[in-house]
Amino acid sequence: MRDTFNRKIDYLRISITDRCNLRCRYCMPEEGVPSVGHGQVLTFEELFRISRIAVEHGVRKIRLTGGEPLVRRGLIPFVERLCQLPQRPELTLTSNGLLLAEQAAELKKVGLQRVNVSLDTLKPERFEQITRRPGLDKVLEGISAAEAAGLWPLKVNMVPIRGVNADEIADFARLTFEHDWQVRFIEFMPVSGDLDYPPESRFSAAEIFEVLGSIAPFKEIERKGPVGPARLYQFEGAKGVVGVIPAVSDHFCGECNRLRLTADGFLRPCLFCEDEIDLRTALRQGCSDEELAQLLLGAVQIKPERHRIAEETVVPERRRKMQGIGG
Numbered sequence: 078m079r080d081t082f083n084r085k086i087d088y089l090r091i092s093i094t095d096r097c098n099l100r101c102r103y104c105m106p107e108e109g110v111p112s113v114g115h116g117q118v119l120t121f122e123e124l125f126r127i128s129r130i131a132v133e134h135g136v137r138k139i140r141l142t143g144g145e146p147l148v149r150r151g152l153i154p155f156v157e158r159l160c161q162l163p164q165r166p167e168l169t170l171t172s173n174g175l176l177l178a179e180q181a182a183e184l185k186k187v188g189l190q191r192v193n194v195s196l197d198t199l200k201p202e203r204f205e206q207i208t209r210r211p212g213l214d215k216v217l218e219g220i221s222a223a224e225a226a227g228l229w230p231l232k233v234n235m236v237p238i239r240g241v242n243a244d245e246i247a248d249f250a251r252l253t254f255e256h257d258w259q260v261r262f263i264e265f266m267p268v269s270g271d272l273d274y275p276p277e278s279r280f281s282a283a284e285i286f287e288v289l290g291s292i293a294p295f296k297e298i299e300r301k302g303p304v305g306p307a308r309l310y311q312f313e314g315a316k317g318v319v320g321v322i323p324a325v326s327d328h329f330c331g332e333c334n335r336l337r338l339t340a341d342g343f344l345r346p347c348l349f350c351e352d353e354i355d356l357r358t359a360l361r362q363g364c365s366d367e368e369l370a371q372l373l374l375g376a377v378q379i380k381p382e383r384h385r386i387a388e389e390t391v392v393p394e395r396r397r398k399m400q401g402i403g404g
């Protein structure tokens with residue numbers, strides 16, 4: 078699939094649930110987000126059908142996300158079915174890690190290749206402050222379990238927030254001396270005006286590089302395979318690598334290869350544009366595979382050239398936050 082800017086679209090991110098067992102302040106308001114009704118969430122059968130058609134039309138990578146994907150019952154058989162598709166897409170998952178210790182081995186067994194774990198602090202009280210829930214020990218156990226299960230390379234995603242956890246960038250980066258992980262720093266994105274951190278909280282990629290430079294000499298490493306948004310670097314003598322994702326200051330829209338599917342069945346051609354294509358109604362009205370494929374191709378055709386969040390002077394209150402789109 079190619080969009081009107083000649084970008085090849087071969088990556089589908091599926092939010093399998095909008096529910097979450099954390100309440101990260103940069104992602105959700107205190108009271109949570111009104112959950113999509115049970116009947117509105119796509120069934121695994123519906124998610125599988127969309128995935129199959131997407132793969133038949135050139136999708137090569139599927140990431141399962143949420144909300145928190147590990148809270149949805151039935152995930153493991155779903156992963157297994159996706160892995161049995163004849164074109165066998167690369168299959169990955171993004172998780173907050175809380176339930177990973179219980180599920181990592183089984184996920185690996187049914188075919189999951191990799192996992193990205195989101196972790197923003199190594200301090201227990203701070204974890205509770207950012208996520209509004211306890212659980213750092215569980216996340217660390219989850220990371221160990223993923224590593225032991227062979228979900229490799231293990232990626233740890235950290236969102237540095239000024240005045241909150243940006244002082245831990247160096248501690249996270251130093252983890253790569255000990256561990257063969259990819260520790261990635263993602264610029265905070267001001268997704269919606271009603272979240273706890275204002276746009277000025279963003280710790281920019283340039284500031285992140287400054288901190289990295291104060292630790293040890295590092296060199297850029299060549300990215301192999303499909304190019305993602307992270308620029309990768311390695312400190313001299315380190316086992317792992319660090320990544321920087323300048324999601325706002327130097328958006329990677331020119332290389333964007335993604336479509337996103339929300340848990341309630343809407344295709345979003347862009348993380349930050351409100352345009353959505355309703356697959357759920359079509360599915361439940363008995364559309365054919367061909368009609369579903371046309372909707373998919375239609376979403377590709379309306380992918381905008383780029384997002385403009387860096388230019389917004391006032392952040393609007395958006396209906397869907399990150400948890401509703403999948404990040």
Ligand code: SAM
Nearest residue numbers: 103104143144145171172173195265266399404
């Ligand atoms: N619950 C899972 C998790 O936290 O990994 C998956 C869904 S979460 C929405 C996916 C990713 O989005 C996480 O890595 C999270 O840190 C990131 N995220 C959420 N809100 C963000 C924001 N405002 N700016 C940057 N990243 C954000």
Ligand code: SF4
Nearest residue numbers: 097101104144173400
């Ligand atoms: Fe949940 Fe992930 Fe959002 Fe945190 S970032 S509230 S873990 S969906």
